[in-house]
Amino acid sequence: MAKLKALALLLLLGLAWAVRPGEPLPDFALLDPAGNLVTPKTMKKPAVIVFWASWxxxxxxxFPGLHKVAEETKVPFYVISREPKDTREVVLEYMKAYPRFIPLLASDRDKPHEVAGRFKVTGQPWTFVVDKEGKVVALFAGRAGREALLDALLLAGVELP
Structure with a gap:
């Protein structure tokens, strides 16, 4: 029971520390699979950013539920591995099952796990919903439920089907 309480406290502290709703995205520069540079200014918005790890x-x-939301809404879902051992090959192989996701990979300027640090992500999965101005409207530490994610997309200005 004490371990569970400590884990809950760490999660709450992580949420308090992370980029919060109303704040702009931290700066980053990662590559999509085609080699195009993706930054907060160049990414399509509204969007969802998911920090994850292959293990x-x-x-x-x-991921199957998130991918279904991505298919239904046509909102870009950018996925960033926060695991330093997840190589480009590992990420791209993993993402074959999720063609609507846009994996973001290391660039000359940034590594994905460093970007996770700028978002102050302390675990995975962590999901950020971003509006068209590039501000965070919602954050989910742990699993994002379908209905809560759809509500967050509405807050971000997405017209749901």
Missing amino acids: CPVCRAE
Whole structure:
């Protein structure tokens, strides 16, 4: 029970520390699979940014539902591995099952796990919903439920089907 309480406290502290709703996205410069530079200014918005890791069982369980929302809404879902050991090859192989996701990869300027640090992400999955101005409207630490994610997309100005 004490371990569970400590874990809950760490999660709450992480949420308090992370980029919060109303704040702009931290600066980053990562590459999409085609080699195009993606930054907060160049990314399509509204959008969803998901920090994940290839070994994460919660991410594996969550991705099919997130992918379905991406398919239904046509909102870009940018996925960034916060695991330094997730190579380009590992990420691209993993993402074959999720063609609507846009994996963001290391560039000459940034590494994905460093970007996670700028967002102050302390675990995975962490999901940020971003409006057309590039401001965070919602944050989910852990699994993002379908209805809550759809509500956040509405807040971001997405017209749902």
